Amino acid sequence: MTPPQRLGPAGASPYLAGVDGGGTGTRVRLQDAAGRTLGQGEAGPSGLGQGVEQAWRHVQQALQSAFAAAGLAAAAPADVALGLGLAGAGVAAQRAAFLQADPGFASCVLDNDGVTQLLGAFGGGPGIVVAAGTGSVAASRDADGRTRQCGGWGFPVGDEGSGAWLGLRAMAHAHAVLDGRAAGSALSEAVFKTAGADAPALLAWCAGAGARRYAELAPWVFASADSGCRTAQTLLQAAADALAAMVAALQPAGAAAPWPVVASGSVGTRLASLWPPALQARQVPAAGDSMDGALLMLRAALSAAPRSA
Numbered sequence: 001m002t003p004p005q006r007l008g009p010a011g012a013s014p015y016l017a018g019v020d021g022g023g024t025g026t027r028v029r030l031q032d033a034a035g036r037t038l039g040q041g042e043a044g045p046s047g048l049g050q051g052v053e054q055a056w057r058h059v060q061q062a063l064q065s066a067f068a069a070a071g072l073a074a075a076a077p078a079d080v081a082l083g084l085g086l087a088g089a090g091v092a093a094q095r096a097a098f099l100q101a102d103p104g105f106a107s108c109v110l111d112n113d114g115v116t117q118l119l120g121a122f123g124g125g126p127g128i129v130v131a132a133g134t135g136s137v138a139a140s141r142d143a144d145g146r147t148r149q150c151g152g153w154g155f156p157v158g159d160e161g162s163g164a165w166l167g168l169r170a171m172a173h174a175h176a177v178l179d180g181r182a183a184g185s186a187l188s189e190a191v192f193k194t195a196g197a198d199a200p201a202l203l204a205w206c207a208g209a210g211a212r213r214y215a216e217l218a219p220w221v222f223a224s225a226d227s228g229c230r231t232a233q234t235l236l237q238a239a240a241d242a243l244a245a246m247v248a249a250l251q252p253a254g255a256a257a258p259w260p261v262v263a264s265g266s267v268g269t270r271l272a273s274l275w276p277p278a279l280q281a282r283q284v285p286a287a288g289d290s291m292d293g294a295l296l297m298l299r300a301a302l303s304a305a306p307r308s309a
Helices: 052-069 092-100 113-122 163-179 186-195 199-207 211-215 218-226 230-250 268-274 290-304
Strands: 015-021 026-032 037-043 080-086 107-111 127-132 136-141 147-151 261-264
Touching (some): 015 290, 026 290, 037 052, 052 092, 080 290, 113 261, 113 290, 127 268, 163 186, 163 218, 163 230, 186 199, 218 230, 230 268, 261 268
Parallel strands (some): 015 080, 127 261
Antiparallel strands (some): 015 026, 127 136
8 A cells, every 4th residue: 555645756855864753752864865874863752643743843853853963954844855654644634634734845755653664674575563662563564565554553542562551551550559459569669659659649640641651651560570570570471462462463374484573662672572482483683673664665655756857
């Protein structure tokens, strides 16, 4: 399926930028028209579920940072073609609103960050990527270039196995401990120290919390598990199982051999160690990252665009 795009004249942009944006941060890799990497920049979150205005602001800040890292003055948007892999781009309304708010970039090609992760990880070849950070998504690509996605439904209904998913369940455990429905644990103590140890404090914390804030509790789940907390260990195994289920859903029936798998993201790479041995054996190192995938997607779209007379 062709990603949503707005393309300017082919070959008209002196700069191309690959953007990887999620619920925690945005990264941009800047290249010249010949494909030489010039610099890389970072900024705050650009997941579309947190707002289109914020997403564009942070994309532009990360792009400016990339120009600065390259020792260059920031170019005007009209001189930059963007390939973007953004969390939430699978939601049609969010995707349309983002493209509508384009501040005038030469070209803009957009897809979900899971798809650009996939393109980068296998250099455009077949395989499966599971990405879990603040949110989670998995995607597959076959030898003919057809892609499928699993998960990525967004927090709180989806994003299984993600940092936000772990944090939400850590908070639910703390509630149960405070109620007397569950025994106290190292994990509940960590949540109490972070968010407060009584009902008013926890209610106030939860009232203002979204995916990003819940994901801030995820490191406590890992730390508690490392200290021997069974509650945290059980929660991490459930998260790993959820990511493994995404892989199983994307593996085509009747394939001659299981497809290779790349686990990515701050949470996904750690949870992969809890996968069954057969799935761990399918893991391969990524050839590239989501920014590489966004650049591949952008160059493919520009190559396919009609040439100006």
